[in-house]
Amino acid sequence: MISKKLSLVFIFLLSLTIKAQNKIELKSFLVEIEKQHDVKFTYSDDDLTGNVITTPQKNLSLSEVIDYLNSTTLFNFKVLNDRFITVSFLDKKITICGKVIDSQTLEPLTLASIIINNGNIGANTDDNGDFFFKKTPINTTATISYIGYNSITLPVKELFETPCKEISLNELSEELSEIIIPNFLTSGLQKNIDGSTTLNSKKFGILPGLIEPDILKTIKVLPGIESVNESIANINVRGGTNDQNLMLWDGIKMYHTGHFFGLISAYNPYLTKKATVIKNGTSSQFSDGVSSTVNMLTDNEITRRFSGGGGFNLLSGDAFIHIPISNKLEIHASARRSFTDILNTPTYNNYFDRSFQENSIASNKEHKTTTNFYFYDYSFKVLYDINNKHSLRANLINIKNNLDYTEEYTSENTTFEENSLLKQENLGANITWKANWNNRFSSELSTFLSEYTINSSDFNIDSNQLQTQFNNVLETEIKLLTKYQFSDILNFTNGAVFNEIGIANKTTVNAPSYTKSVKDVLLKSAIFSELEYKKKNTYARLGLRANYFHDFNQFLIEPRINVRQKVINNLYLKLKGELKNQTTTQKIDFQDNFLGIEKRRWVLADNDKTPIIKSKQISFGTEFSKNNLQIDLTGFYKFVDGITAANQGFYNNVQTLNSIGSYESKGVEFLINKKSKKISTWLSYTFAENDYTFNTFSPSIFPSSLNITHSLSAALNYSITPKIRLSAGTILRNGTPYTTPVVGNETIQYGDRTVVNYDTPNKERLRNFFRVNASGSYQFNISNNIKSTVRVGFTNITNRKNSINTYYVIDNNSETNVRKVNTYSLPFTPNLSFRINF
Structure with a gap:
């Protein structure tokens, strides 16, 4: 036995010797x-x-x-x-090869660009990230680049290896923050050092029920972010209304966020490269949005490569394309349109019923009706690099919803046809000049225009009344931003901005004859500064913004703070605080006002009946990260003053009066996320208390219409293979508060009208909201240059009937003269998408 072991050792040593001799x-x-x-x-x-x-x-x-x-x-x-x-080395030509991969995920990067400098040779990596060149000059270099990643340049002789060299590319860092968790919950969702969350659309993995990397749907998985009526046009961040979210698209302030009355995002998720969500501790360069900032950015680098993609789901189709004109000039374009006016799918039918339930469109069975609904959006971007230090970018985006509703009826052998319509449109454009004056100092000069318009007319056959409404917002802004880098760890940012907003509202009624037209304009300017310090264990951003409102001769000073500090191994403490303001708000027209559709009109602060909304917020928390386990616990307090009853969405006896108040929101957010190579699972919980204060009401303090005390969600993502992924998740939360009529005295006379006599505001609460969603995705290659993805999503698998709103209307046929109206969330709804990229 011993001799056998010695023989094995001898053979092993001999093989090593032979190998060494080679x-x-x-x-x-x-x-x-x-x-x-x-x-x-x-x-x-x-x-x-x-x-x-x-x-x-x-x-x-x-x-x-x-x-x-x-x-x-x-x-x-x-x-x-x-x-x-x-x-x-003279005139030597060699064969080189390599494999380009993502430094974080280690996944191959298909169609990465390889340029042999001074050799007039270039190619792209294949589906496996591999490249191969013959007869390459040895005395040159190779530049490897990929969209959204830092390029690297290597001597060609370093690629003369067997097996082929692996080349790792690092993702480009954010302009305002650094990524600390590159795959948060799912691939493509990133946690930044300043506490914000970024969705990288091109790397989006999978989330329960989603078939697209839609930022406004994706952020609802984060604690503290809800949608009380499941609409992405009504995102509620820490108890705030949707109009308290600042929406930026390539620096343009947008006033319209949703297609299909909020069930679909108005922004093409395949054109939006990255979108960052900030709940608190906002940079001082941003104003408005007292609840949050959603900053959406498109591709901003010239790729010098023709590429594009397209696809469809069960509601719409879209396409985008990048066209290089020269090494310095490139054009990006995209378009999307629904086919809901041509083809009705099961998804469309469910979305339609969800949008128009319990209203004149859904309930009108006495007359012949036709409904024509469609939406579209398109964008256009020109990228021009003047030289290595100066660049110009120009953008255009247009978003539109169109609804035509026709009723046909016969009276005394005569046929009449009456038409109602609702059109919403947001047009935005901007130009940006960016200059890098030296290695430390850079500047950015930009200007934008944003115009939002809503035109609506509603004809009520029963009352023979025609009501029209017009709302127009026109905002222009010019902004100068400078940045000086003292060192690798300290940056100093300064800027100035001048802004003008004009809002027009017009309402007409034919019977009785009534017209009201209001137009307001507000000029405001601001200067801001901030210091940003980044070191291994410490991050700090301290900012100050000074706002001046010319029409009101009023100054507002707003400090901002954002600090993250490592205390012990893998444990961090974070502190954020901010003061913010906003001068635009939305007035809600309720379901029983226009076709049963809840729509919102923008109004401008006048420092009287509609004051400037002011907020102050502070949050403190802890963060732990180790071995693909992330735990986040944050407590927050937010106070917002200057809100009006008209934009809060609750029903009571004084809702139409000019009531100005405030709300106070406080709570705790908790998130735990555990990842492995194939599985990512997480649990999110939010406890919050949210109360109004309106001195004209009785009682003056009562629960907010957006008050969700307990909200719990859990999900599991599983990658069967790198190309096949599944996801399932559930949501359980309190129902929202609502107001009931006074028992035994349900109606009162209000002038010449009979109206509902409401009891104590928001005294009752809807039953708990529960939903289970699931989705799956499969990636495959049609050819070496064409990649494809199929995704399926299922919303509300259990088909639970979740009530999302309750209100009351006058009904003389009822015993109490009022009728309770409930609106419900989507039933079980499937959806599917197919995409190609080249």
């Missing part, structure tokens, strides 16, 4: 060849130092040795005569 220093090998063939190699010792060669398996002739050395080494061996052979 490798020899190049200089030593050349010495042996000189002795064997009586020749002389001339070379520089420095060039050959450190170079190792694998010895041939058999004896070779001199010509075979030269061929072997030329094919397996970096040197050019040239026979001068029978005696002398030169060894040099």
